[in-house]
Amino acid sequence: MPLARTLALFAALFAVPFPVAAQSRAARSPGALLDAAITAMGGAEVLGTLRTARIEGTFHEYILGNAERNEGPFRTRYSRFSELRDTEGGRVRRTEFPVSSLATPPAPLAYIIADSLLVIRVGPREIGGQPILFDDFADQAATAPEAALVRGRNASGLRSDGTVIRYGVTHDVVSWPYADGRLRVELDRDSHLPTRISVIRTYPRDFRRAQLGDVTVSYELANWTQQEGGLAYPRQIISRVNGEPQRDVTISSIVGGVAAPADSFQYGDSARVQWARSVTSSPPLFRFGSNGTLPDVVEGVARLKDFWATTLVRQDDGVLIFEAHLSGQYLREVIDEAARRWPGTKVKGLVMTSDPWAHLGGVREAVALGIPIYVSGRSISALTALLKAPHTLAPDALARAPRAPRFVPVDAKLAVGTGANRVELYPVRGAYAERMTMAYFPGHKVLYGADLVFASRPPGSGFFRTAAIDLLRAVTREGLAVDSLFCVQPTPVIAWKDFVAAPK
Numbered sequence: 001m002p003l004a005r006t007l008a009l010f011a012a013l014f015a016v017p018f019p020v021a022a023q024s025r026a027a028r029s030p031g032a033l034l035d036a037a038i039t040a041m042g043g044a045e046v047l048g049t050l051r052t053a054r055i056e057g058t059f060h061e062y063i064l065g066n067a068e069r070n071e072g073p074f075r076t077r078y079s080r081f082s083e084l085r086d087t088e089g090g091r092v093r094r095t096e097f098p099v100s101s102l103a104t105p106p107a108p109l110a111y112i113i114a115d116s117l118l119v120i121r122v123g124p125r126e127i128g129g130q131p132i133l134f135d136d137f138a139d140q141a142a143t144a145p146e147a148a149l150v151r152g153r154n155a156s157g158l159r160s161d162g163t164v165i166r167y168g169v170t171h172d173v174v175s176w177p178y179a180d181g182r183l184r185v186e187l188d189r190d191s192h193l194p195t196r197i198s199v200i201r202t203y204p205r206d207f208r209r210a211q212l213g214d215v216t217v218s219y220e221l222a223n224w225t226q227q228e229g230g231l232a233y234p235r236q237i238i239s240r241v242n243g244e245p246q247r248d249v250t251i252s253s254i255v256g257g258v259a260a261p262a263d264s265f266q267y268g269d270s271a272r273v274q275w276a277r278s279v280t281s282s283p284p285l286f287r288f289g290s291n292g293t294l295p296d297v298v299e300g301v302a303r304l305k306d307f308w309a310t311t312l313v314r315q316d317d318g319v320l321i322f323e324a325h326l327s328g329q330y331l332r333e334v335i336d337e338a339a340r341r342w343p344g345t346k347v348k349g350l351v352m353t354s355d356p357w358a359h360l361g362g363v364r365e366a367v368a369l370g371i372p373i374y375v376s377g378r379s380i381s382a383l384t385a386l387l388k389a390p391h392t393l394a395p396d397a398l399a400r401a402p403r404a405p406r407f408v409p410v411d412a413k414l415a416v417g418t419g420a421n422r423v424e425l426y427p428v429r430g431a432y433a434e435r436m437t438m439a440y441f442p443g444h445k446v447l448y449g450a451d452l453v454f455a456s457r458p459p460g461s462g463f464f465r466t467a468a469i470d471l472l473r474a475v476t477r478e479g480l481a482v483d484s485l486f487c488v489q490p491t492p493v494i495a496w497k498d499f500v501a502a503p504k
Contacts, residue, residue, distance in 0.1 A: 030160045030174040033187055034153045040192040042230040047146045049229070049256030051087045056080075057251040058099075064244055065208045065357025068434045070382035072244065084260055087147075090114070091265045092137065112267055113137055117275040119267040126267055128274025131205040142178060143197040143219045145234065148185055152176050166195055180393050181214070193232065196220050202394045207307075207326050208357040209241065211364055213391035213399070217241050231256070288333035297486055297493055298444050300421050302341065304334060308359075309490040311448065312338050315417035318348030322439065322448060323488055324373075325358060328365030328396060335369075347371055349408070349416065351425065353437045353450035353488065355379040360386060367405045368397035374416065376427055376435045377409030410437045413478070420444070426478050428452065430470030438474060445483040446493075447475065453487035453499065472500065 078099040110121040118129030155176035175184040181201035198218040203209040221234035294303040300314035311322035391399035439448035
């Protein structure tokens with residue numbers, strides 16, 4: 001359900017009078033359980049004061065799927081935040097103040113949700129946000145305890161899902177439909193307060209989570225604090241994605257009945273246009289051929305430019321595809337492009353040079369098509385878990401017709417194909433490139449440097465330095481003679497001497 005509708009429904013339900021009489025232990029209907037929870041938080045009237053509210057606090061957030069290894073530990077970012085909610089108007093303004101060790105800290109970010117769209121403001125600059133972020137904000141709004149309890153009370157499809165033991169305490173579980181799945185609340189049988197609120201759904205607009213299938217995002221509510229006026233509210237909210245830590249929020253203050261200044265939720269026409277374009281792209285980052293073209297590296301080695309670059313390598317016995325990012329649909333379109341360029345050729349293999357979540361969108365489709373996958377042996381266990389992920393809410397090709405993967409581990413030099421475009425695959429290794437694979441074209445003295453070349457980043461930055469050193473050491477170790485270099489980033493081919501000469 002769109003965020004605006006969620007917040008509007010939340011506001012409308014606040015007008016419904018709820019019985020506040022204590023529930024007996026025999027009254028276990030899901031509606032009665034939610035009534036008891038509303039009473040425990042202070043009652044409908046007290047919760048009604050949160051129709052407009054200001055919430056402040058701090059959080060740290062994990063950048064899921066983006067680290068040295070697929071399973072983490074993941075990088076983090078830290079921020080203070082101030083959030084203004086206008087529930088009746090379906091509007092939110094959230095300002096984040098990044099905490100950084102850099103000499104010049106990042107600028108504050110403002111996220112404005114209004115009129116069923118998302119706008120991001122950095123200083124005077126506004127851009128239309130991506131649906132990926134909108135879905136995250138929608139989940140946070142729907143699972144805020146005051147919203148979840150009130151909305152669930154009259155939800156169609158409300159049901160009891162039995163009990164669970166959490167922290168040694170029995171919890172009654174209720175759930176109702178949400179997005180394409182369900183929202184589930186676990187209520188402490190002693191205090192009646194919610195301990196955990198979860199959404200079980202799919203994320204087709206999120207290139208990091210789409211391939212995970214049925215995703216469970218849980219929000220644990222802790223440090224319940226009794227405030228003046230009778231409101232009980234959790235001061236810590238910890239979210240997880242399929243058990244992986246996502247965000248840990250500490251609330252320093254929550255004040256209801258705050259008037260929202262009229263200009264708090266204003267934004268410009270250009271941001272609205274950008275948002276409309278991103279939504280109608282459905283979803284934008286998965287669209288094939290949407291970002292122009294890149295010149296061929298050499299004859300028979302083509303690069304397709306989109307959010308990242310995909311490489312097609314024509315060999316004597318078929319075509320190799322470098323990378324499986326974005327989505328299964330995107331991989332199919334890449335295969336169609338290979339057939340258009342070289343009619344009658346088959347796809348003989350998929351080379352995956354790294355395993356962050358963002359580069360796995362096409363893996364399940366490749367397995368469904370029976371395509372061999374060349375990948376670091378260190379990544380195979382994580383990819384196997386991805387292939388076993390449940391896809392019951394929106395079954396993909398592999399869920400509809402399961403088959404075993406054809407992994408080819410790259411743990412040492414591995415030659416693939418013959419002729420001018422013969423490829424040699426090597427593990428990179430190192431502090432950052434622990435699981436990465438590089439591809440060398442000995443006939444052209446060209447190196448594909450995986451996701452280790454960042455021409456758009458300052459050469460002297462620590463991130464650039466670590467990635468570059470890992471690649472340089474691997475080339476030296478393997479004794480490769482390299483003239484030019486390209487990578488997964490959609491940037492032009494560069495001379496090896498320029499890469500080597502860049503400050504590290």
